[in-house]
Amino acid sequence: MNPSLDPHSDELTAIVDAEHHVQVSLAQALRDTVQAGKDAALAGKILDQLTTYSDVHFLSEQLLMRMCGYPGYDDHVLDHDHMMERLEEARHRHDTGAQPLTLTETEALLTLLARHIGTQDRVFADYYRAWSRRETESTGQRSSTQPEHCL
Numbered sequence: 001m002n003p004s005l006d007p008h009s010d011e012l013t014a015i016v017d018a019e020h021h022v023q024v025s026l027a028q029a030l031r032d033t034v035q036a037g038k039d040a041a042l043a044g045k046i047l048d049q050l051t052t053y054s055d056v057h058f059l060s061e062q063l064l065m066r067m068c069g070y071p072g073y074d075d076h077v078l079d080h081d082h083m084m085e086r087l088e089e090a091r092h093r094h095d096t097g098a099q100p101l102t103l104t105e106t107e108a109l110l111t112l113l114a115r116h117i118g119t120q121d122r123v124f125a126d127y128y129r130a131w132s133r134r135e136t137e138s139t140g141q142r143s144s145t146q147p148e149h150c151l
């Protein structure tokens with residue numbers, strides 16, 4: 001996410017949505033690769049990308065939550081941490097050759113991610129939009145009530 005963007009703009013929520021699409025696409029690609037029985041190296045590469053991308057996305061989402069004083073922050077972060085643990089464990093098992101990725105595991109990761117986006121992320125997006133509207137309105141009111149000599 002570009003830190004120079006106006007935190008009150010709709011562009012920011014559009015970027016978060018776009019990041020969710022990338023996350024889900026990577027999780028689907030991982031599931032499809034394992035399902036097709038393609039080489040394990042490719043599955044490992046996609047898993048690496050999904051893990052790294054998710055880590056960055058979760059951190060930027062958490063930054064937004066802190067910025068607007070989101071009351072569900074702790075619960076939401078627990079979900080992020082749980083997902084990162086699952087991804088890191090899968091990556092570790094894959095990298096050490098302890099256990100190849102299974103279809104069941106990749107489907108579970110996809111389900112977990114889709115559920116998070118459809119629940120926790122949706123609730124936060126609603127909260128963020130309402131907060132952003134209030135902030136924009138109060139900023140507008142403040143500037144229109146300033147004494148004339150301040151203009």
Ligand SMILES: [Fe+2]
Binds near residue numbers: 058061116
């Ligand atoms: Fe989230």
Ligand SMILES: [Fe+2]
Binds near residue numbers: 117
């Ligand atoms: Fe998210």
